[in-house]
Amino acid sequence: MARLNGDNTRRAEKLLELYPHKRSALIPMLHIAQEQDGWLTPDGIGHVAELVGLAPAEVYGTASFYDMLFTSPVGRHLVSICTNLACLINGAGELLEHAEERLGIPPGETTPDGEFTLEEVECIALCGEAPCLAVNWRFFGSIDTAAFDKLIDDLRTGRLAEKVPPHGTLCRVRRTVGLTTGSDGQ
Amino acid sequence: MTDPVEPGAPANPVINVDGKAIEARPGEMIIAAAERGGVYIPRFCWHPRMKPVGMCRMCLVEVNGPRGMALMPACYVPVSDGQEIVTTSDKVKKAQDGVLEFLLINHPLDCPVCDRGGECPLQDQTFAFGPGESRFVEEKRHWQKPIPINNLVALDRERCIQCARCTRFAEEVAGDPFIDFIGRSDHTEVNTFPGESFESNFSANIVQICPVGALTSTPYRFKARPWDLEVVESTCTACAVGCRMAVQSSQDRLIRHLGIDSEPVNHGWLCDKGRFGYEAVVSEERLTQPLVRKGDELIETSWHEALKTAADGLRRVQELNGSTAVAILGGARLANEDAYAWSKLARTVLGTDNVDCQMGDGLPAEVVLGLPRATIDEVCSADVVLLVAPDIKEELPVFYLRLRAAAIDRKVALVELAPQPTALTEHAVVSLLHRPGEAAAAARKLVSAVLGRKPSSGGGVKGDEIAAAAELLAGKRVVVVLGRPSLAEPADGTTEAAAVLAANIPGLRFLSALRRGNVHGALDMGLAPGVLPGRVSLDDGRAWFQSAWGADLPGRRGLDAHAILAAAATNQVQGLVLIGANPMADFPDRTLARRGLAGVGFTVVVDTFLTDSAIHADVVLPAATYAERPGTTTNMEGRVTRLGQKVTAPGTARPDWMIATELASLLGGDLGFESIDGIATEIERVAPAYAGVNPARLAKRENRDGFVVPLAEPHQEPEPPEVAFPPQESIVDVGDVSDPMESIEVNAAEAQGETLLPRSEPDAGPVGAPESIGDLTASDGSSLAPTIPLISFAGVEPMPAPHAPDAYSLRLVTSRSLYDAGALVQHSESLKPLATVTRIRACARDLSRLAVRPGDLVRVSSSRAALVLEAALDDRVPRGSAVIDFNQPGDGAADLVDVNAQVTDVRIENVKRPSARKASDG
Amino acid sequence: MTAPKIVTARVGVAESWTIDTYLRKGGYKGLRKALKMEPAAVTDEVSTANLLGRGGAGFEAGRKWSMLRKAEPVYLVINGDESEPCTFKDHMLLENDPHQIIEGTIICAYAVGAAQAFIYVRGEFALGIERLTAALNEAYEHGAVGRFVFGSGFSLDVVVHPGAGAYICGEETALLESLEGKRGYPRDKPPYFPAVIGLYGQPTVVNNVETVSNLPWIVQKGGKAFAALGEGRSTGTRLFSLSGHVNNPANYEVEMVKTTFHDLIYDDEYGGGIRNGNELKAFIPGGASAPWFGPDQVDMPLDQDGVGKAGSMLGSGSIVVMDDTTCMVRAAWRITRFFHRESCGQCTPCREGGGWLDKVMRRIELGGGRESDLELLLDVCDNIAPGLSWPPQKTTICVLGPSIPSSITSAIKMFRDEFLIHIKDGGCPFD
Numbered sequence A: 001m002a003r004l005n006g007d008n009t010r011r012a013e014k015l016l017e018l019y020p021h022k023r024s025a026l027i028p029m030l031h032i033a034q035e036q037d038g039w040l041t042p043d044g045i046g047h048v049a050e051l052v053g054l055a056p057a058e059v060y061g062t063a064s065f066y067d068m069l070f071t072s073p074v075g076r077h078l079v080s081i082c083t084n085l086a087c088l089i090n091g092a093g094e095l096l097e098h099a100e101e102r103l104g105i106p107p108g109e110t111t112p113d114g115e116f117t118l119e120e121v122e123c124i125a126l127c128g129e130a131p132c133l134a135v136n137w138r139f140f141g142s143i144d145t146a147a148f149d150k151l152i153d154d155l156r157t158g159r160l161a162e163k164v165p166p167h168g169t170l171c172r173v174r175r176t177v178g179l180t181t182g183s184d185g186q
Numbered sequence B: 001m002t003d004p005v006e007p008g009a010p011a012n013p014v015i016n017v018d019g020k021a022i023e024a025r026p027g028e029m030i031i032a033a034a035e036r037g038g039v040y041i042p043r044f045c046w047h048p049r050m051k052p053v054g055m056c057r058m059c060l061v062e063v064n065g066p067r068g069m070a071l072m073p074a075c076y077v078p079v080s081d082g083q084e085i086v087t088t089s090d091k092v093k094k095a096q097d098g099v100l101e102f103l104l105i106n107h108p109l110d111c112p113v114c115d116r117g118g119e120c121p122l123q124d125q126t127f128a129f130g131p132g133e134s135r136f137v138e139e140k141r142h143w144q145k146p147i148p149i150n151n152l153v154a155l156d157r158e159r160c161i162q163c164a165r166c167t168r169f170a171e172e173v174a175g176d177p178f179i180d181f182i183g184r185s186d187h188t189e190v191n192t193f194p195g196e197s198f199e200s201n202f203s204a205n206i207v208q209i210c211p212v213g214a215l216t217s218t219p220y221r222f223k224a225r226p227w228d229l230e231v232v233e234s235t236c237t238a239c240a241v242g243c244r245m246a247v248q249s250s251q252d253r254l255i256r257h258l259g260i261d262s263e264p265v266n267h268g269w270l271c272d273k274g275r276f277g278y279e280a281v282v283s284e285e286r287l288t289q290p291l292v293r294k295g296d297e298l299i300e301t302s303w304h305e306a307l308k309t310a311a312d313g314l315r316r317v318q319e320l321n322g323s324t325a326v327a328i329l330g331g332a333r334l335a336n337e338d339a340y341a342w343s344k345l346a347r348t349v350l351g352t353d354n355v356d357c358q359m360g361d362g363l364p365a366e367v368v369l370g371l372p373r374a375t376i377d378e379v380c381s382a383d384v385v386l387l388v389a390p391d392i393k394e395e396l397p398v399f400y401l402r403l404r405a406a407a408i409d410r411k412v413a414l415v416e417l418a419p420q421p422t423a424l425t426e427h428a429v430v431s432l433l434h435r436p437g438e439a440a441a442a443a444r445k446l447v448s449a450v451l452g453r454k455p456s457s458g459g460g461v462k463g464d465e466i467a468a469a470a471e472l473l474a475g476k477r478v479v480v481v482l483g484r485p486s487l488a489e490p491a492d493g494t495t496e497a498a499a500v501l502a503a504n505i506p507g508l509r510f511l512s513a514l515r516r517g518n519v520h521g522a523l524d525m526g527l528a529p530g531v532l533p534g535r536v537s538l539d540d541g542r543a544w545f546q547s548a549w550g551a552d553l554p555g556r557r558g559l560d561a562h563a564i565l566a567a568a569a570t571n572q573v574q575g576l577v578l579i580g581a582n583p584m585a586d587f588p589d590r591t592l593a594r595r596g597l598a599g600v601g602f603t604v605v606v607d608t609f610l611t612d613s614a615i616h617a618d619v620v621l622p623a624a625t626y627a628e629r630p631g632t633t634t635n636m637e638g639r640v641t642r643l644g645q646k647v648t649a650p651g652t653a654r655p656d657w658m659i660a661t662e663l664a665s666l667l668g669g670d671l672g673f674e675s676i677d678g679i680a681t682e683i684e685r686v687a688p689a690y691a692g693v694n695p696a697r698l699a700k701r702e703n704r705d706g707f708v709v710p711l712a713e714p715h716q717e718p719e720p721p722e723v724a725f726p727p728q729e730s731i732v733d734v735g736d737v738s739d740p741m742e743s744i745e746v747n748a749a750e751a752q753g754e755t756l757l758p759r760s761e762p763d764a765g766p767v768g769a770p771e772s773i774g775d776l777t778a779s780d781g782s783s784l785a786p787t788i789p790l791i792s793f794a795g796v797e798p799m800p801a802p803h804a805p806d807a808y809s810l811r812l813v814t815s816r817s818l819y820d821a822g823a824l825v826q827h828s829e830s831l832k833p834l835a836t837v838t839r840i841r842a843c844a845r846d847l848s849r850l851a852v853r854p855g856d857l858v859r860v861s862s863s864r865a866a867l868v869l870e871a872a873l874d875d876r877v878p879r880g881s882a883v884i885d886f887n888q889p890g891d892g893a894a895d896l897v898d899v900n901a902q903v904t905d906v907r908i909e910n911v912k913r914p915s916a917r918k919a920s921d922g
Numbered sequence C: 001m002t003a004p005k006i007v008t009a010r011v012g013v014a015e016s017w018t019i020d021t022y023l024r025k026g027g028y029k030g031l032r033k034a035l036k037m038e039p040a041a042v043t044d045e046v047s048t049a050n051l052l053g054r055g056g057a058g059f060e061a062g063r064k065w066s067m068l069r070k071a072e073p074v075y076l077v078i079n080g081d082e083s084e085p086c087t088f089k090d091h092m093l094l095e096n097d098p099h100q101i102i103e104g105t106i107i108c109a110y111a112v113g114a115a116q117a118f119i120y121v122r123g124e125f126a127l128g129i130e131r132l133t134a135a136l137n138e139a140y141e142h143g144a145v146g147r148f149v150f151g152s153g154f155s156l157d158v159v160v161h162p163g164a165g166a167y168i169c170g171e172e173t174a175l176l177e178s179l180e181g182k183r184g185y186p187r188d189k190p191p192y193f194p195a196v197i198g199l200y201g202q203p204t205v206v207n208n209v210e211t212v213s214n215l216p217w218i219v220q221k222g223g224k225a226f227a228a229l230g231e232g233r234s235t236g237t238r239l240f241s242l243s244g245h246v247n248n249p250a251n252y253e254v255e256m257v258k259t260t261f262h263d264l265i266y267d268d269e270y271g272g273g274i275r276n277g278n279e280l281k282a283f284i285p286g287g288a289s290a291p292w293f294g295p296d297q298v299d300m301p302l303d304q305d306g307v308g309k310a311g312s313m314l315g316s317g318s319i320v321v322m323d324d325t326t327c328m329v330r331a332a333w334r335i336t337r338f339f340h341r342e343s344c345g346q347c348t349p350c351r352e353g354g355g356w357l358d359k360v361m362r363r364i365e366l367g368g369g370r371e372s373d374l375e376l377l378l379d380v381c382d383n384i385a386p387g388l389s390w391p392p393q394k395t396t397i398c399v400l401g402p403s404i405p406s407s408i409t410s411a412i413k414m415f416r417d418e419f420l421i422h423i424k425d426g427g428c429p430f431d
């Protein structure tokens, strides 16, 4: 496990070409590493550090600043429930409580079967459909307890596989064009 | 950091701080200008040697801006003319109190058990500024208590105030970004990558600059309380950079070194070897009593007995074999006064010029002393620095920091001409990696390209690389940093390269990169064949010294270390004095060192430890080291500074000059001095390059950075005639903070050894020739040496190129790493584990060509010996070469090298493959 | 209220995110027109429009572009990091009209002579990132981006850059650090104004996603037409994210100044009134950083300067409506907790002060409050942001720190009794 595989290494190297300075490719590259393994393994961080020319400590320090980047394992489905103001005053507290009960874990933990990790998050910009949540960063609005239960069932049975890719997959669309003007403009 | 001064900018800005007009420097921050003007603004994150980050917000003051007076961070707002600053208003006070309170809410307040207690800026500012009682009734943040981040440094994250001093030091100053902030908000911690340690030759600087007790050094932990410490300012003798440092002791025992910010030298930093090397001083294994040989054994005896035995033995050799059968090796670890005493003893009492302070691991004295010189500041402000040297990071660590900063901040172009990449390679604009033994060939190609001829390849360096380097050098202010890049070949190649460069590039200057503590002082004092004190040759200085010393000098130039050992091996040298010298470890060819020591009839060793070379001696005399005696040293740039005395030497150990003086008198001579001051005064009077440098002048507060010799101009100020090396009380103050500031936090910062501001202006002046010494008058009014020409380097005959190695051999490169098998590291409890096992490194292609895998044990054989070493992969090693770090514990490079050969080729064969066995285990 | 839909014209149209739809609906015409103008003329149009930045600070876009330090290369960075609580307009634009953002980006790059443009999108917006990436591929193929845009002499590369979850990266200098691959630490201004020392130390324009979404329209219809909408400095239309206790929480594009908070909250066309016929208790006029307003301020127009004078701000254009069932202590605590979590951790007052306020608010809401806590809260707020003045004093590097007190001081000022009941009863009366 866990250095970038051949295809992902090539993706990572392509990323380097898009920026005037290598280090800029760091966060997109970490998303690739997380897509591959579901989290940032020490080897994955080491490999990314090599590619961008940093020390692993710097990559680790940078990654740890960002909530989406995990340096310990995460379940296949990351359930992120917003409890910020618009959701809070529309029942997010009850939703979160229900989720804890339903999944049997408090926020920050993963179900023993590795299927779900629950987290309480800040506003996910879906306040028009409060309370809301995201699963692997695919959004679901107006979630009451019944909707939550159905969602969990659908996730478990794979009915939502198309909308919700495995944790870590950020963008399924690949950039088709490299830089056309040379890295520092015309 | 600071904006460059615009050309034609008006005079320095004047700012107004609390009603006081202060002249500032353009581009500097308010906090620095105010401090120089006597107004101390509290701070935690700001550090004069690092870029400001404005994170702690402790330095909030009121500054007039577009919207009137407003709170701003004094460390992040540059001065501007007419700026109004208020540091004492209620608004400022409330803001600063507020920040302090915020810093304390999560702080454990465990001052009574904290190493920093008593010298902690946070603690002191709390007393000085802070609110009394805590309004914070919530639970504090918790972290696991101290965790080691490497062998030398422990981290207590609960005490950390997130000032980023340590992380900035690691990344910005040392280039070792192996600690970083992790997490966000008030869960931010400093740490390493999980499972890795903070690998840095400079790691404990972060302890010194930590403004709280979050970082502590493992060797110092719980050893003392700050108020028990005594302190003296001194110079580090671990290498030739000569960093200024505070030497601290408790109950007559050395306990800590702290870096002092010397503008021309170390900017406050120390390497870990220099910082913790005091452990060797306090080592239980120090020699404390004289020893004399009785049969197979060395037996403790009295000084009288030992000295008499030594004198008798040497006299007997003199009588039987003549004065040329006596030799002195070593002296590069002594103070100038000691070196001078031995030098005078050799020439006037023993009658020999067979003296060498180098162990065949440096460069000829003529090269070091005779080329036009440059200072560290001049190197760091040159256009181009040409490095013909070993890895500076390993051998002259703090000079590496200066060079690195020059390359990054001042855009000084580094060009390397070396047989292997170094830590500076990544900062070099061009690295010309030549084949071992072919530096001169490469230098010749380079020079020819600089002179406008078509670039071509040579010495294993490609033509386009030569062209790139030549383009950089042409027409620029160039300084060469000249050392001994590899000990697997004689110095000749380097010497020749230097000669080629010096002869063809006009205005070229050199900075010596020899490493041993006071090697430059020892050379200056004449501890080299053909060289007399004050950088004059035996021939040129003979008349003057004969009259000054009142004795005849040896008629002919004597032998150097190599020749002394060779002569000893054939019983031609029969009396040998080793002064702080261990040829068995340091001479590049251990076979010859062993034969030489075995061939000597009578050996006297003066040292601090019973070394491999000392165990066979006839007399062993225990010496006192730095901190146990006063004196001066001379660093790589020729800067003379003072050593501070702080503790008593163990047992009956005494300074070398005393030993030399007494030995001289037992030999029927008289060195003519009774005190170290007497020697210093004599040096000033007789040694031409040292004219004008006297103890009284060096002892002055404003002269603590010392003088680069020779002084450019005579000094006229009247000097007190005699008070040399005044009692230490008058020089114990550390750091340099303007006197009006008495606030405790200043003292706290001072106690950290952190000078709050650089002491003097950076010397960015052009590279200039030291003027020749004119008609000088010594402090006591006596007339000085007549104008004797200082040594100049005449150049050398070109050598033929070495033959090509055979297909099965790799050509050896060997140089030192910081932690080695030397006495300092091996007798420092904390440093000893850092010396690595000897391994042989080569690139992947060479390893696979030889069917060796990393980790395999291989048989490495040369014409001298065969060793079994572990093979390691290092793709930085050029093809065709193999690298072994010199003088690591156990057998090593010195066993393979034949000093008489032009290069050292080694064959590498697999012995066994531990991993192959594992494969079958599944 | 017949103002045109400038940035939401295609929202709700089927497949609005594809280039086919975009072209069908007049897409890339603004860019074609701009390329026939001098770059300076484009800037002039935008200055005439008096387009205020939509990211929160409300700075005139045209003026920002004119302030660039003269040095090459210039970079353009589009801020799509939208994470201000209860702001969800950029999210919508990214998912529904990515081509409009790309077209605006290219127009802006042309006007400022940018060598390369980066669209930094909040990492959590996975769908938005996918749609924007697909749209960018289409735009390259269409010749709207890349070498010689539409056959002109202008070339530009655009890169979609995902964030990774840190609110502070919406702050423009933190965003630049993040784009450089570092921890998202805001830079101290001065000297790090992006226009002077921006991405990689080069002069850089940072504009919000909604800001540049206005550009195709402005170039096509002219700056005057834009300036004719609204009033005073607040010209044009603007997207407001309306959330909380209204019947129709959603994004609404309305004409500035001509519309009031009351219109937005109560008109059927917009919020449709408070849910369950409840009473309005308070509302936040411009994102979590903004001081709160009460029912008596509901008739105020959506006017940047007017709201500023009244002691708050339009900020990111999000309006959170709280009815009389809302616990104000809990609401203020939730916002405080948000800032505590999202502080980058550089500045002592923000890092430690935010945590302290969070803990005290929590204690009060959960029943452990003391009467002295109110003065303590206010004093800690004052130590973070002395005098609560705006723009704040430089006790911190960025304005996140000084934003923390807004909700607490608003809540204490407007609902002191509610705090006292919590303290007296040892718990929350709304539980």
Ligand SMILES: Cc1cc2nc3c(=O)[nH]c(=O)nc-3n(C[C@H](O)[C@H](O)[C@H](O)COP(=O)(O)O)c2cc1C
Pocket (backbone or CB within 6 Å): C052, C053, C054, C055, C056, C057, C058, C059, C061, C079, C080, C081, C082, C083, C084, C167, C168, C169, C170, C171, C172, C173, C206, C207, C208, C209, C211, C212, C398, C399, C400
């Ligand atoms: C704490 C903080 C968070 C911010 N978040 C955002 C954001 O998510 N999106 C945004 O466009 N601007 C945000 N801003 C404003 C940006 O700093 C900047 O002003 C804006 O991107 C400039 O674009 P504009 O002039 O087009 O509005 C934030 C500012 C602060 C202080």
Ligand code: SF4
Pocket (backbone or CB within 6 Å): C168, C185, C186, C342, C343, C344, C345, C346, C347, C348, C350, C351, C396, C397, C398, C399, C400, C401, C402
């Ligand atoms: S105010 Fe807060 S978020 Fe802003 S730079 Fe300072 S610590 Fe970071």
Ligand code: FES
Pocket (backbone or CB within 6 Å): B042, B043, B044, B045, B046, B053, B054, B055, B056, B057, B058, B059, B060, B073, B074, B075, B076
């Ligand atoms: S010393 Fe100025 S912010 Fe820390």
